Amino acid sequence: MSPGSRDLQLTSQAAGVWRSTYPSSVRADEPDDMEEGTRLLDSYETGDYKLESIEEGSMRRIQVTVTGMTCAACSNSVEAALKNINGVLRASVALLQNRADVVFDPTLVKDEDIKNAIEDAGFEAEILPEPSNVGTKPRGVLVGQFTIGGMTCAACVNSVEGILRDLPGVSRAVVALATSLGEVEYDPTVISKDDIVNAIEDAGFEASLVQSSEQDKIILGVAGVFNELDVQLIEGILSSLKGVRQFRFDRSSGELEVLFDPEVVSSRSLVDGIEGGSKGKFKLHVMNPYARMTTKDEETSIMFQLFTSSLFLSIPVFLIRVVCPHIPLLDAFLLWRCGPFLMGDWLKWALVSVVQFVIGKRFYVAAGRALRNGSTNMDVLVALGTSASYFYSVGALLYGAITGFWSPTYFETSSMLITFVLLGKYLECLAKGKTSDAIKKLVELAPATALLVVKDNGGNIIGEREVDALLIQPGDILKVLPGAKLPADGVVVWGSSYVNESMVTGESVPVSKEVDSPVIGGTINLHGALHIKATKIGSEAVLSQIISLVETAQMSKAPIQKFADFNMKLKVGINILGAWGDSGREVGELLLEKLVASIFVPTVVTLSLITLLGWYAGGAAGAYPEQWLPENGNYFVFALMFSISVVVIACPCALGLATPTAVMVATGVGASNGVLIKGGDALERAQKVQYVIFDKTGTLTQGKAKVTTVKVFSEMDRGEFLTLVASAEASSEHPLAKAIVEYARHFHFFDENSLTEDAQYSSKGSPNFAWLLDVAEFSAVPGRGIQCFIDGKQVLVGNRKLLTESGVSISAHVEQFVVDLEESARTGILAAYDGNVIGVLGVADPLKREAAVVVEGLQKMGVRPVMVTGDNWRTAQAVAREVGIRDVRAEVMPAGKAEVVRSFQKDGSIVAMVGDGINDSPALAAADVGMAIGAGTDIAIEAADYVLMRNNLEDVITAIDLSRKTFSRIRWNYVFAMAYNVVAIPIAAGVLYPSLGIKLPPWAAGACMALSSVSVVCSSLLLRRYKKPRLTTILEITVE
Secondary structure (H helix, E strand, O other): OOOOOOEEEEEEEOOOOEEOOOOOOOOOOOOOOOOOOOOOHHHHHHOOOOOOOOOOOOOOEEEEEEOOOHHHHHHHHHHHHHHHHHHOEEEEOOOOOOOOEEEEOOOOOOHHHHHHHHOOOOOOEEEEOOOOOOOOOOOOOOEEEEEEEEOOOOHHHHHHHHHHOOOEEEEEEEOOOOOOOEEEEEEOOOOHHHHHHHHHHOOOOEEEEEEEEOOEEEEEEEEOOOOOOHHHHHHHHHHHHEEEEEEEEEEEOEEEEEOOOOOOHHHHHHHHHHHHHOOOEEEEEEEEHHHOOOOHHHHHHHOOOOOOOHHHHHHHHHHHHHHHHHHHHHHHHHHHOEOOEEEEHHHHHHHHHHHHHHHHHHHHHHHHHHHHHHOOOOOHHHHHHHHHHHHHHHHHHHHHHHOOOOOOOOOOHHHHHHHHHHHHHHHHHHHHHHHHHHHHHHHHHHEEEEEEEEEEEOOOOOEEEEEEEHHHHOOEEEEEEEOEEEEEEEEEEEEEEEEHHHHHHHEEEEEEEEEOOOOOOOOEEEOOOOOEEEEOOOOOOHHHHHHHHHHHHOOOOOOHHHHHHOOHHHHHHHHHHHHHHHHHHHHHHHHHHHHHHHHHHHHHHHHHHHHHHHHHHHOOOOOHHHHHHOOOHHHHHHHHHHHHHHHOOOOHHHHHHHHHHHHHHHHHHHHHHOOEEEOOHHHHHHOOOOOOEHHHHHHHHHOOOOOEEEOOOOOOOHHHHHHHHHHHHHHOOOOOHHHHHHHHHHHHOOOOOOOOHHHHHHOOOOOOOOOOOOEEEEEEEEOOOEEEOOEEEEEEEEOHHHHHHHHOOOOHHHHHHHHHHHOOEEEEEEEEEEEEEEEEEEEEOEEEEHHHHHHHHHHOOOEEEEOOOOOOHHHHHHHHHHHHEEEEEEOOOOHHHHHHHHHHHHHOOOOOEEEEEOOOHOOOOOOOEEEOOOOOOOOOOOOEEEEEEOOOOHHHHHHHHHHHHHHHHHHHHHHHHHHHHHHHHHHHHOOOOOHHHHOOHHHHHHHHHHHHHHHHHHHHHHHHHHOOHHHHOOOOOOOO
């Protein structure tokens, strides 16, 4: 049998290395050492020793012991031999463990073929036996987020995405330049997170896993580990804990990664077990994946160090060239000949060499990486331009030493160019860091700790203890002091207070909370102490889902971003291919996206060569006077400076940053205003919306039924009538029934004039319902009402259909009264007793106070509002008249609402649907833009593109307005980025020099290039000043 959870003990042998130990009765022959870097995401289900048979399609995995390997070259040789076998999907070799892990197609490759291939490479091989798969369960697809360092432009993004998508087992990969994040959907039975990281690093980028969708893994920070004995103590504690499947402790970072069975042990029990087993020696805290992910200070710090170092070395070079010749003493020192060169030349050569090859090493590395992957980027241009200047200067020195003819050198061009580029990169890092402020602020909302109320077996409170907020479990009772943040989503079980929810919902007015009131984690308790019962934790919590939505939106690419990858002329090619349908358009976009990555830089280099040849040939032919040449210069040097300026001034990065930075800022601004946007594509569609379809109940109306009219058509008095109807409705859960019961209760126990809207929905502290009559044979009739017996006589409460189908006739004056109710936007409920109509109740769902002005505001914005409802036509038309909507669709079932949406889309119109996200989900999914409103406590609405946290229709206008302003900003970004390249390159090439004498030296061209990216990012950051539109402004109302 295969080992179960209780048979499996796991130990950590060294930092970063996984190890598994089995009882001898299970695996007496299992070697002690495990594969280096064993894959966390799939190992535990197969006993960690990686010998399972994969039945993923036709793929299979085996492990092979390889002996004779002595170095990395040997392991690479084995990998190459395995990968060359036709049918091998993936092969990885662990040198230290002398093992190879091979995934292959058994229909093409046999085990012996793998063994023979290794032996043919000069090593010995032995295929390890496979364990039984009994008791293992198939693993689903995981979604992992990876930080990716070293990307500079859209070409880098395309390169990384292409590499990831080509990996076996990867079904989806999206990379965002602005956040330096990649999101990969992969099958852990085929590929591991380490394989993904290695693939990214093999392409020349830096990568690390941030988090995955795996639910039974926890990363803990451990304090108190100082030596190997402490590591062994952790090993012993974890080995003795039930439910622990695997762990790894990294001594360098102090992080403990534990894989556990959540059905056997909880995360809090795990932490308590480790701390208790060490008798307080170790202190553990949960590492917040979002907090780890949003740390960009290291990248900014590195860039600042590089810039300051380059500046420190470049200033002396600049002074030697410009200032020192005017100071006699320094000039004499610099003109002192030392060997074949002047002292000034030696100093410039030495200083610039450090800048060029030490500080500027990153440009050569990035350029080499891009060229190795068959693409080009800005680093290629920088490396080319600085190298041309540097090596020309070196060549001029050597030529002068040999021939005695000394040409001017341009060392300062190389150093100043690198300095300005690094300055631009540093400023860009700062600006890009600010675009992710929204996520940082959301992460900071969550408190670090919580007060857990400890109870005995009898439910009595015996104390309190402080726990890590990330270790809260559903059902925990938590104490929240005044002024403290609520640590989790839940419901109030004791106390009352006011809670500031503005940071989550955007609603500025504090919300009253009493017993049974729902609360949201991260909000602030203002006054009284509360005890809350945690209901949603982790990824299910509102705050986590908001962060996830914002994150996902920032990862996504708006369709307009395609402009970053190809210019307007190439767009015509897409339209031509689009004539063959959507598939043709997709193929066109893919081809052109790949094409432009290989066109931009080669085009710039070609223009640079044309500039060089043009100016050189023109000078040789006497097309311009020699007075234009620099002192001691020649035509080649004169032409070369123009050529270098062309190379370094071109900037593809500005195009690549135009959209993602704006989308990042917009999603963050939206979140701070209670409007959550699920992606750049939704953001783009919203600015084109032509129709907004509103659901009636709960969207245009408050969703709270209220009895407004009572009319008795019998000899009963009002009190008797209400008692009879309330008794019949008391057993129903329908909202209308609850409204009737509450109205009757207040009628009996309070003065009728004291009825308030709030009173009708709050029964806390109210008298009991002993005044209700006994009911027999109660039954609810769907779509009709209820029926029961009181005192042996039948009672019917419902609509016309219920009464007519039960044989009760409705007189003309009763029918007219019901019609009048419906025409005044109220629902008429008829009551019959013993076969006779005894009365009618009018129930209204009041309109939201902002409904009418929002509808008018949309019309002013050029958007046509539509109302769709399942209510009857009279009520629907009455509500529509009240809010100013002319287009109404009534008596529509939930599935029919989607058809209504599609009917508006037939002519190509962009349609938005606003609903409560429950019965409106088909229509939300069918709409071009789905907006789920009032979803503050149920944010996981997959069908919607926008989630409006507040139950306020004004946010519909905010969503559309924010979208329009964002894309206006994006268009300006593109205009600037494209105009910059179109204008800057000719100026750098010297087009204006003959007529106006305007000439851009290379260092100035580099400064322009660096600042172009910064200016685009800063342009996007202007969206942070976005203010929600005022309805008075939209409606052109003058407020005196």
